[in-house]
Amino acid sequence: PLLQQSIELPGGRSYTLLLSGAADAPTLIAIPDDNSPLESGRSRLMVINAAADVPALQIVTEDGGVLVDDLAYGHSSAPITVDxxxxxxxxxxxxxxWFDLRVDLREYRQLTVIVMGTRQDWSTYQAETNVPGIAQMRFVNAIVPDAGAVDVYLDEDLFASDLTFGSASDVSEQPTTPASLRVVPAGQPSDTTPLLATTIAPNPGDYLTLIATGDAIDNRLITVNQNDIRLNDGEASITFVHLIPGMDTIRSGGTDGVLQEPVELDYAIPFTIITNAGNQNFIWQQAFGENSGDPLFEESLTLEPNTRYLYLISNRSDAPALVFEERVEPEIEIVQQEATTxxxxxxxxxxxxxxxxxxxxTQASNLVYGTSSDLQAIVPGEFNALIGSAEGSSSHPITLDPYxxxxxxxYGRA
Incomplete structure (x- = not known):
């Protein structure tokens, strides 16, 4: 064989295998992609120098900024995070x-560009892989008080510890990769038989509150994603979750504030209202048909404009309700570009x-010599036009003006 060697590829990652070196002494290396999470609007670029007679490759931007400097043959650049x-x-x-290199760096992607061949006869290969985004997450323990405090694990990592009934963890950033969530009695090892176990798979930009409800035997996880709530300028939203064990339904009657209708909540079912900003007084009672029963507790809340609220009702003696707020940018109508070209x-x-x-x-495929596609409507802009055949492909920058x-x-040779 030309080369025979063992190579270690730890699981859970993607790799580029690069065969380089002299014909009589080739080397094979595994170059891992960078799977660390990316923020919204960001992308990642990695360059591999596989051009045999290029001892040091440099890549610069149009304004002269250096992205890759002195990249030796057979090596990869450090992953570069850019907009x-x-x-x-x-x-x-x-x-x-040497030559111009056009790249399309997409959000939550890593683009690996391999420069191959020689200075006189070069080519490039581009490979794209998905990269996790970032979600915001908190955990709330609403499992009955008799179950005691809990610890929460995401895979093998401790996410929250010693959460008593009606308490919440801080919000933290988490990668948007599927993870095993396990809720165990506080202080117990992660492999203890869990009170609750499930898999979560957040999306980039999610703002999640994970709420464990029920008892030590019969329980479930409620997921509230406040990122799904869109507000117009001056509005506020409030998402209620009734978490009081043993009560099927609670309500707050009256019209004392910006909410003009009573709020009635079934156990462990989130309910969201979008309203004008302002003050609201709540008098929470257990609902018994027409008779609301004695008040559980009373609370006033000022709803600020352009703010999303999460209102978790546990009726715990020292904190009957947990209220979280998040300021957001108001919704702006986006005008879709028309396909005018x-x-x-x-x-x-x-x-x-x-x-x-x-x-x-793909715009057209399998066009034989002397044929054309139908006339196609396309959104104008700057593109990388790729022309491919069985013999190979070539790419060219192209600008399509509106109207x-x-x-x-x-044309030429295939």
Whole structure:
């Protein structure tokens, strides 16, 4: 064989395997992707120098900023985190321009660019992998008081500890990868038989409150995602969750405040109201049909504009309700771009069968010599046009202006 060696690939990650070196002494290395979470609007770039006669590769931005410096043959750059978007980059060797490199860096993605061949006969290969985003999470213990305090684990990591009934953890950032959630009696090892066990899979941008309800035998997890609530300017939202064991329904009557109707809550079922900002007085009572019973507790709350509230009712003696608030930007109407550009794709390469793509979207496929696609409506903008055939592919930057009709020809040799 050309090469025979063992290589270790720890699970849970993706890798690029790079074979480089001299023909009589090749080397194989595994280059792991960076799977650390990305914030909203961010992307990641990694470059691998596989061009045999390029001892030091440099990549710069249009304004001269250095992204990769002195990257040796057979090595990868450190992962570079940047704003998502399309970039026109330039490769340099010994300070001299080599070729232009156009990349489309998408949100929550890592793009690995491999520069291959030689200085005279080079090519690039681009591979994209998903990267976790970030979710905000807290945990609330609403399992009956008799069950005692609990610890909460995400996979093998302690997420919250010694939470008594009606108490909550702090909000923390968590990667948006599926995780095993286990609730165990406080102070017990993570592998103790859990009071509750499930799997969670948050999405980027989620603002989650995980609420364990029920008793030590019959319990479940309620998930409240406040990121789903959209507010217009000046509005506030309030999400109620009734967590008092043994009471099927509670209510707060009257119209003393911005809420014009009584609020009635069934046990462990979240209920959200969007209202104008202002003051609201609550008198919570157990509901018995027409008779509301004696008050449980009374509380006033000022709802600030552009704020989401989470109102958790446990009737615990020292804290009958937990109220969390989160300031948000008001909803802004987004005007969708119209597809005002028209494009027809034409194969003018004899003996070939071609496909045409803009960025990652196929526009036409299996076009034989002398044929064209139908006229297509496309949103205007700057794209990377990829023309592919059985023999290979080539890419070219292309700008499509609004209210313009184009015929795009592929010509030359396949």
């Amino acid at each position: 998502a978007g399309r970039y026109n980059l330039q490769t340099l060797v010994n300070g001299s321009s 028209s494009v027809r794709w034409i194969n003018a390469i004899s003996g070939s069968q071609l496909s045409f793509s803009l960025d990652d979207t 313009t009709r184009y015929s795009v020809y592929a």
